[in-house]
Structures are given as structure tokens and as C-alpha cells.
Amino acid sequence: MRVDRIVRRSYDKDLDTFRHHFLILTSFLLALLVHEKFTFQEIFWAVSIYLEALAILPQLVLLQRSGNVDNLTGQYVLFLGAYRAFYILNWIYRYFTEQHFTRWIACVSGIVQTALYADFFYYYFVSWKNNAKLQLPA
Numbered sequence: 001m002r003v004d005r006i007v008r009r010s011y012d013k014d015l016d017t018f019r020h021h022f023l024i025l026t027s028f029l030l031a032l033l034v035h036e037k038f039t040f041q042e043i044f045w046a047v048s049i050y051l052e053a054l055a056i057l058p059q060l061v062l063l064q065r066s067g068n069v070d071n072l073t074g075q076y077v078l079f080l081g082a083y084r085a086f087y088i089l090n091w092i093y094r095y096f097t098e099q100h101f102t103r104w105i106a107c108v109s110g111i112v113q114t115a116l117y118a119d120f121f122y123y124y125f126v127s128w129k130n131n132a133k134l135q136l137p138a
Helices: 005-010 020-033 038-054 059-065 071-097 106-131
Strands: none
Touching: 020 038, 038 106, 059 071, 059 106, 071 106
16 A cells, blocks of 8 residues: 555545554453463464454544545445355354354454444445445544
8 A cells, every 4th residue: 555656645644543553452451351261372363353353443433534435445345344244144054053163252253343334334335225425424
């Protein structure tokens, strides 16, 4: 993004002020408190799951601050959310078909991540229904 001349022109540093280090710290602390086993591998697996659930927040905040969303960005965020929603369907299926499906941390984090997309989904589908450009309330 910083190298390509065209993409670099679209970057607005004044709108991109999200403090992403809080997401990393929150994910790490949450993994220390909520985990399946207290092992090095399990703690860092939980960090990655929690961080994945929260990683969309900077993008959503930036889109909210800018107010309008170009077509490519809107579709990108839509498909990221759809990807997670399909994971939820997979977990429901696995819960009913596997005898020992126990990845509850991933399931709860996936639901949280999908909930973060819900507001964006609403505005995306309203703009699609009205055949209008996607505008988020600032």
C-alpha cells in the first residue's frame, strides 16, 4: 500500500488512527484468562483466534470514519464476514456429527467476529437493495 502510487494516494492518515496494539494486548490477556489448557501452544493458539476475531475492527472503524466505501473494499469486507459465517455453519454441523467437538473458543470468537460485521452487512445490503453507493453513517 505504501509503495504503489495509486493506492498510496487513497490512504488518509487522519482517519487511520485506530490503536491496533490494544487489540494485540487484549487478545494476549484474554488468552491468558480464557484457554482450554495452560500450555505454550494452546495459549498462543487462543491469542491467534482472539486476534483474528478482532482484527477487522481497524478496517471497520476506518470505513465508519470515512463514511463512504468503494466497491472493492465493500465486497472485500462482505466476503470476509461471509467466510466467518460459513465457519459458524461448519461448527454447527460438526457439533451434531462429531462425538467430541470441543473447540468452543473458536466458536465463540467466530460468533463475536460475525457480530462485528453485522452493522456493515446491514448497510451493505441496504445500499445493494436501493442500488446506491455504500454509505456508512459517520
